[in-house]
Amino acid sequence: MFKKLKLKNRIYTGFIVVGLISLGMAVISVVAFYYANNNFGYLVQFSNKSHLAVAILRDVSEIQRQALIYTHEGHQSAANRVHEIHQRISAQIKQESQQDSKYFQDIVKHLDTYVKTFKQVQQQRTRQAALVHSEIRILASEAENHFLKHIVQASSTADIETQLNNQRILNSLLQIEKYAMRYFDTLDSKDVIFAKNALSQVQKSLQTIQKQDAAKPVSEHILQTIQFINNYEQVFLEAVQRTRGYLFLINVVMSAEAYEIIYRSQRIDRQLEQEMNKIQQRTLSLMQQVIIVIISSSIIFLILITVFSILISRSITIPIEKLTATFIALAKGSRLAKIPDYKIQDEIGALTEAAVVFKGKNKQTEELLAQSTQLTNDLERSNDELEQFVYTVSHDLKSPLVTSMGFIGIIQKLAAAGKMQDAIDKLDRVVSSNRRMGQLINDLLELSRVGRIETDKTTIDLNKLLESFYQNHLNQLTHTGFTLSFDSTLPTLYVNESRILQIFENLLVNALKYAINPNGSVINIGASETEEHQLIYFKDNGPGIAKEYHKKIFGLFYRLNNDKEGTGIGLAVAAKVMKFHNGSIWVESEPNNGATFWLKFPKINKETD
């Protein structure tokens, strides 16, 4: 996956990918903590609401307490406190939870109702206080005053019983006031009954006094007392009525409202508690999820980074290892070292190119070495050939020398013995021996020339060449009784003309010497070809050549029959000429069945030669 990147870019990519992965981890952590934080926000919000609900609960009981204090004590400060708390709660609710919660709105509504009712209570309480503290007291004291006046008036005339009765009535009057006052003080309804009983008793007593003294004119004070007592009763009942009214408001209506508020606050609290529990649960599970996500993503990223690192480092080290192996092999001189396929133009690419050059050099070195080995071998063979040549030549040149010197010695002895004619006869042998030596030297020179003058190849028509060859040897052929014929469809050859002619000369000379057929000697020259070679044959009908000599006859100085003239060089020259034409010469023959000499030329396009 990185194999197309440059080395440097691969390393950069590695760092960038690791950086991106780290960034990804950071983003995941941030997102996770963002969600967690959101939940904490909810928690805080709910917690605030819960605090508010608790505060409302507390404040409502405070209001209740203050309202009761007000009811009992009538302190204006308590009433003010009620209003103050009401305003505070309303403001807090508005501030804290204007957006939601029907419960809070209900609480505000009930609180408003509560306070409205409390205002009525205040009115009632004020009125009652006015009745109790001024009218009732005035009426009571008037009634007492009048009755006291009556007592004082009647004391002169009245008997003891009347006086006692009056005293009792006065006590009852005082008791009425006492009960009434205690009632308004303690708000114990028993006191109302006591007060009423005392009142009706006093009224009854007073009516009795009125009727008893029917004869007498009724004391004006009594009438006044009755009048005030009745008024007193009226006012007292009204005050009781009002007291009961606001007590009803306080104990029933306001309590109900307060209960509603408390109920709702508790509901809110419970609801919040539930929701907080839920959120807590959710947060907890979210945190667990976040931790799981972070841990698992960490593991995944770690694996990713590891895999990525391995891939990158492998993509770097594997080519280097391969290249190292290649260089080690190259350093050992290998020419076949496998050079890794690496096409990118970076440092490894440059090294790979260097390896290619190195390999090329190794190849060159090996080729040079092979060439030099070849040259050495050629030279050694050449040396061997030369040694063989020198040996053969020295032997064959020494041979006529031995002859001529030997005969000279014989001639000396014959001459010394006076046998002059014998001596003169032997002189011919010396001459022919020396002539033969000269011939040998000429042939050797000829042989040594083959290969030195080999450049001038031309295209020759073999038919034309052999036609003139035939004409040149016509006399010789006639004289020896040989018949020579050649096919008219012989090919053209790209060769050195004089050398090829020399081969035919030598073959003919040999044939004239060795291929004599008593029934008429016939020589035929023809051609055939294979895909790669052009073949020319030279066929005689002589006695043939035994198979064991087929190779030997092409050796230097080798002669089948020493009776015949010759130096044993002709076929050696022919073989050498064919070698220089990248061809070859060989003989096919069976004894008594003629011999066929084959010349094989490679088919060469002369333009490329």
Add this chain to the structure above:
Amino acid sequence: MSQEEKISRTILLIEDNEDHAEITQFYINEYADDIEVIWLSDGKIAIDHILEINGNSKRIYPWLILLDINLPKYDGHEVLLRLKSNQSLKEIPVVMFTTSNSNQDIETALKGGANSYIQKPIEPDEFASTIAKIIDYWSLNQHEIIVNNLNHHA
């Protein structure tokens, strides 16, 4: 005994060069005119001739063989090999007599059992004295042994 011995001295001259053969024969007979020289012009003819003697009931073996190396058909080395590998013929003394002075020829010949290796001298006097030495040597040293051995085999 001595008279009989002298009559029976025969040298086989195996030599392809007619001139050399004539010269060698001339010097042999100049030194010892009682020696019969039989000239054989190639290796095959020589082997055939010797095998013919061996097959003959009389078995008159040559006194000495002078063997050239460069011969048509069988060369000197091959002739030597054929002689020395034959139980009946291996006691016949063979003197290599050749123009070759190559170490390889000398080594091959001596290993092949040649009794002596002598180069053909160029100087006429030397040629004569060499031939004389060969004849003297084989007359003095080897003749009795060969005769005894041959008789024993017979």
